[in-house]
Amino acid sequence: MKSENSAEIFVRRLLQVMPDWHSRLVKPFKEKLNTEMSLETYYCLQTIRMRGMATMTELAHELKVPKQQVTGLVDKLCECGFVERIRHEGDRRAICIRLTNAAAAYLDTYYTKNRAFIRDLEEQLTEEEIGELNKAVGILGEILPKLK
Numbered sequence: 001m002k003s004e005n006s007a008e009i010f011v012r013r014l015l016q017v018m019p020d021w022h023s024r025l026v027k028p029f030k031e032k033l034n035t036e037m038s039l040e041t042y043y044c045l046q047t048i049r050m051r052g053m054a055t056m057t058e059l060a061h062e063l064k065v066p067k068q069q070v071t072g073l074v075d076k077l078c079e080c081g082f083v084e085r086i087r088h089e090g091d092r093r094a095i096c097i098r099l100t101n102a103a104a105a106y107l108d109t110y111y112t113k114n115r116a117f118i119r120d121l122e123e124q125l126t127e128e129e130i131g132e133l134n135k136a137v138g139i140l141g142e143i144l145p146k147l148k
Contacts, residue, residue, distance in 0.1 A: 029117055040065075044073050045103055048083060053098040055088060082106065 004012070030039050037045075040063070047062045048054055056074065060067040074097055077083040082103035088094035099107075121130060 028120070040073065041077070044070070044077065045082065045099065045107060048097055048099050049104065049107060053086075053096045055094050055096055059097060077103075 026039075043063055044059065047059065051058070051062070054062065056067055056070055059074070060070045063070060074083060074085070078085065081100055083097050084100055085095045085097060088096050125133070
């Protein structure tokens with residue numbers, strides 16, 4: 001029998017871990033959001049918060065989605081009063097998106113309300129296991145952007 005190479009082992013392990021990743025991490029987190037906003041909306045707001053300000057192109061690149069999809073998302077967020085469009089200082093044709101104070105306050109409140117997700121992790125895992133999970137996610141965060 002031919003032995004598996006590293007890439008084959010990775011794919012096998014990925015397929016094994018994805019159901020648990022989804023059901024034990026993504027799904028519970030998303031369920032907390034769904035009553036108030038979509039996961040995509042949350043990512044968008046947090047991305048703008050981390051960047052401070054972003055053009056539509058930069059936001060689409062960060063979120064890994066087409067610019068048209070970001071435009072619709074930003075339109076909805078503008079209607080809710082969570083983001084505002086402002087002229088780019090260096091390029092009069094470009095528009096930047098930034099959070100409003102209402103969005104920043106909402107995200108702060110939202111984080112406080114969703115401490116339950118963090119408490120669940122802390123109740124189910126040891127501090128060492130959370131550290132290992134943190135390390136694994138950090139490694140994924142370094143490596144995944146290298147994939148095209």
